[in-house]
Amino acid sequence: MKTLSDELYKQFSAFLEAQSGIVLGANKQYLVKSRLAPLVGQYGADTLADLIKRAMDPRERDLKMAVVDAMTTNETLWFRDTYPFQLLTDRIFPELGKSGKTLRIWSAASSSGQEPYSIAITALEQQMKRPGTLPGGVQIVGTDISASMLNQCKEGIYDNLALARGLSVERKRQFFEACDGNKMRVSDRVKKLVSFRPFNLLDSYSLLGKFDIIFCRNVLIYFSPEIKSKILNQFAGSLNPGGYLMLGASESLTGLTDRFEMIRCNPGIVYKLK
Numbered sequence: 001m002k003t004l005s006d007e008l009y010k011q012f013s014a015f016l017e018a019q020s021g022i023v024l025g026a027n028k029q030y031l032v033k034s035r036l037a038p039l040v041g042q043y044g045a046d047t048l049a050d051l052i053k054r055a056m057d058p059r060e061r062d063l064k065m066a067v068v069d070a071m072t073t074n075e076t077l078w079f080r081d082t083y084p085f086q087l088l089t090d091r092i093f094p095e096l097g098k099s100g101k102t103l104r105i106w107s108a109a110s111s112s113g114q115e116p117y118s119i120a121i122t123a124l125e126q127q128m129k130r131p132g133t134l135p136g137g138v139q140i141v142g143t144d145i146s147a148s149m150l151n152q153c154k155e156g157i158y159d160n161l162a163l164a165r166g167l168s169v170e171r172k173r174q175f176f177e178a179c180d181g182n183k184m185r186v187s188d189r190v191k192k193l194v195s196f197r198p199f200n201l202l203d204s205y206s207l208l209g210k211f212d213i214i215f216c217r218n219v220l221i222y223f224s225p226e227i228k229s230k231i232l233n234q235f236a237g238s239l240n241p242g243g244y245l246m247l248g249a250s251e252s253l254t255g256l257t258d259r260f261e262m263i264r265c266n267p268g269i270v271y272k273l274k
Contacts, residue, residue, distance in 0.1 A: 088119070145200050
């Protein structure tokens, strides 16, 4: 498969940024090729260039969605980096749970579901080990731009490879049930805490309502500084007073917004709405 011309790559990069906010940057042709190659045959395109040109045609809505979907799908794992879930257990749940109300938590790029389900499992463990710290329970909303990822989230079925990435044997036993082949399904008591919906971080946040905790981990790295700043200020507007924002380990708010206080924990960092 031929490499994309510089001109078409530039056009496609601008198109992808307009559709999803994601900035490809220079010399990522290999990424475009690896992500989109499977769609060439599927959509009857002659070449990768042909597929990309068609995807940018406003009349090719289904193809456009499939291409954006493929380019925005990221790998994930259970209880990623461990410390965010430890912070929920040790600090955030006990503090916010004192209100007695149901805590609303947003997983803002839920990918294939590991993050929102990890949050739900953490909440269930909290209720078992420290009864009374979450009297109102939790309600978790998982959103993603990718339709295929959301379908996978809703199914809650994972193969052995996905289950091996970050899940202990004990958690598998407690919160999953066996299904066809070498796969397991998230149990109903976990599933009922989480709802999923399509959402683009470039859109208006008002219909999502207010949250007490927002997880947006390892997502902002793909956006330009202007879009990062806009998203972070919208997160601030979506949080209830005293709410928390959890970013990825390598992400920072420096120079992007002044609406959060950085709290150094041991380990990790969390941001609290000022």
